Amino acid sequence: MKYTEAFEELQRIVKDMESGDISVDDLSVKVKRAAELITLCKAKLTATEEDVNQILKELEE
Amino acid sequence: MSDTRKIFSLAQVVSSIKKTIEERYQQTYWVKAEMHKLNVYPSGHAFPELVHKENDRIVAQMGGAIWKHNLERINKLFVEVVKEPLTEGSTLLMQVKITFNETFGLSLQILDIDPNFTLGELQRERDETLKRLQQEGVLNANQFLPFPLLPKRIAIISADTSKGLSDFMKVLTTNPWGYVFFTQLFPAYLQGDQASDSIQKQLQRIRKVKDHFDVVVIVRGGGGEVGLSCYNNYALCRAIVDFPLPVLTGIGHSTNLTVAEMIAYRNAITPTELADFFIQAFHNFSVPIKEARKLLRTYSENLLKLEKERFETAVNRMKQTAQLYIERKRGLILRTAENMRLTVNQGLTRKRTQLESSRSELKSDLLRSFDNQHAMLVRQAEKLNVNTAVFFERQQLQLEHLTNICHLLDPQRILQRGYAIARINNKVIDAENIPQGTVEIQIETSEFEVLAQHLATKKKEKL
Numbered sequence: 010m011k012y013t014e015a016f017e018e019l020q021r022i023v024k025d026m027e028s029g030d031i032s033v034d035d036l037s038v039k040v041k042r043a044a045e046l047i048t049l050c051k052a053k054l055t056a057t058e059e060d061v062n063q064i065l066k067e068l069e070e
Numbered sequence: 071m072s073d074t075r076k077i078f079s080l081a082q083v084v085s086s087i088k089k090t091i092e093e094r095y096q097q098t099y100w101v102k103a104e105m106h107k108l109n110v111y112p113s114g115h116a117f118p119e120l121v122h123k124e125n126d127r128i129v130a131q132m133g134g135a136i137w138k139h140n141l142e143r144i145n146k147l148f149v150e151v152v153k154e155p156l157t158e159g160s161t162l163l164m165q166v167k168i169t170f171n172e173t174f175g176l177s178l179q180i181l182d183i184d185p186n187f188t189l190g191e192l193q194r195e196r197d198e199t200l201k202r203l204q205q206e207g208v209l210n211a212n213q214f215l216p217f218p219l220l221p222k223r224i225a226i227i228s229a230d231t232s233k234g235l236s237d238f239m240k241v242l243t244t245n246p247w248g249y250v251f252f253t254q255l256f257p258a259y260l261q262g263d264q265a266s267d268s269i270q271k272q273l274q275r276i277r278k279v280k281d282h283f284d285v286v287v288i289v290r291g292g293g294g295e296v297g298l299s300c301y302n303n304y305a306l307c308r309a310i311v312d313f314p315l316p317v318l319t320g321i322g323h324s325t326n327l328t329v330a331e332m333i334a335y336r337n338a339i340t341p342t343e344l345a346d347f348f349i350q351a352f353h354n355f356s357v358p359i360k361e362a363r364k365l366l367r368t369y370s371e372n373l374l375k376l377e378k379e380r381f382e383t384a385v386n387r388m389k390q391t392a393q394l395y396i397e398r399k400r401g402l403i404l405r406t407a408e409n410m411r412l413t414v415n416q417g418l419t420r421k422r423t424q425l426e427s428s429r430s431e432l433k434s435d436l437l438r439s440f441d442n443q444h445a446m447l448v449r450q451a452e453k454l455n456v457n458t459a460v461f462f463e464r465q466q467l468q469l470e471h472l473t474n475i476c477h478l479l480d481p482q483r484i485l486q487r488g489y490a491i492a493r494i495n496n497k498v499i500d501a502e503n504i505p506q507g508t509v510e511i512q513i514e515t516s517e518f519e520v521l522a523q524h525l526a527t528k529k530k531e532k533l
Contacts, residue, residue: 013219016355023362026369033377036370043366050359054352057252059223059282064254067279 012053019046081172088170095168098181104161105134114138120164120178134166134178144183149296151185152192153325157299158263163187196302199329203307211311212335218284218316220355221348223252225276225283225315227269229260234291234322234341241345249352254283260290260321261297266306273309273317286315288330289341291322301328310334320344485516 022043025031031039078086106119115138122130136144145155156162165182203209224242228235235255242251256272259265269288276286300306301321307329310317316335320343321328331337338344477483481491491514492499505511505524513520 012355016219016359019359019362023365023369026366026373029373031369031373033373036373040366040370043362047359047363050355053220053222054356055248055250057222057250059252059254061254064279064282067282068275070278 010049012050015046015049015053019043019050022046084170084172088172091168091170091176098165098167100163100184101166101178102161102163102187103132105156105158106131108156108158110141114141116141117177118180132176132178133174134164134180135169135174136180140181144180144185148183148185148188152189152299153296154188154192154299155262155296156183157297160188161191192299192302195299195304196329199302199304199307200332202304203311203329203333206308208308208311209333212313212317212333215314215316215335217335221284221316221351222250223282223284224254224348225256225279225286226253226289227256227258227260227272227276227286228289229257230255232260232290234260234289234320237291238287238289238320238341238345241342242348245349245352247349247352247356249349249356251348260288261300263300265297265300266303269300270306270309273313277314280315283315285335286313286317287344288317288319288321288334289344291320291341298323298325298328301330306330307333318344318347482516485514488515490515490520 022031022039026039101120103120103122106121108116108118110116116136118134118136120132120134121128141156148155163184164178164180165184166178166180168176169179170176200209226235226238228238239253242249242253256276258268258272260269273286276283298321301319310330311333318336318338319331319334320338320341321331322340327337336344336347338347485491493512493514494503494505494509496512497503499505499511505527507524509524511522511524513522
């Protein structure tokens, strides 16, 4: 998942909660999802997935 | 064959030409020409190629010479005024003396080069690049690209040894928040003649692997303020505006902005400032996430609290409603019971009254009836008395009458009056018992019983 998508989904959940669009039934699911997204986004801030070797290989192609 | 031809030695010819030229071109001249190649020799002298182009075609070409002391002076002046050393491929206004050397031939000895003309030329190139990009409608093309939410994969166009690169990397790698950037260096010349082509070449390479990157930065610094006119080069600027990723510049100088900086997605004055911009972008991403976590907690708690309150309110309302309902029903039952009691009482009273009146009515009726009966009885008794006497009288009379009749009808009395009874076999002669033949007939009279024999019988005529 791209961080932009994760971030946007997170923002959406917060907005839904803000406007009271989330019912108590959905609350735990949404909060759990939001926690996942937060973890994902935070990981994006402090990790890198790009592979230099792969880039170099593609440059030579 | 007699040789009448006048033969010159090469030295004589060269000497003659030299003399002619020196006589003809005694002054110095200001010449405008493009310096195609500078050709600095190890001796420190330069022998540039000067050309005149029309529509990109060379229409005149000549070699030049700049002696070491002139070259050093000119270069110093250029760096001061133009912020550029002498640059190959640029048009210069030169003060020349036309010289002829016996061994090197004709050349233009360059005594001076006007830095202000070059400055004007550079300014003109800058203006032309800007104007052309504007006319082509691409001036802001790179700035209109969407900026990645998290610009973490950075393709860096810089030089290994650049102070600017190390400043940039230092900020990115030592940030106290633990943000991790992925960077890849694409080495290029960052100033001077070769910079434009070199940077363009690296942009082309990055384009091939653009999916691995979020942004491109061109970082330079620590190299002084000279040689930056390449950033006004049209081809380079066009390559930047056309690039599919945002291109950010941090080429570190304090003079007028170059076109490349103006048309880049974003320009920072120094590489450090550019790196700070990326850190800030990470903050911008990180802060809403922290905020989101806080908001999630707050909203969740609020929502739960609200729901709990709603639930309690509902429960209370239900309790109250139930109680009210029971109260109402109880009241209803009590009222109904009361009504029933009243109704029953009323009914009983009414019935009792009715019964009472019925009883008294019945009593008087009964009394009346008894009286009537009694009266009737009395009357009947009286009647009976009277009737009995009459009855007895009548019976007496009838009895006497019947006695008389009986007396009259006595067969003995009839026989006494002369009548006889004829019988056959003790049965009276009638239609059923008609005498036949000589049958014995018993005849009874009042005094006798006569036995006779039958002779004939004839049916009597009816009267």
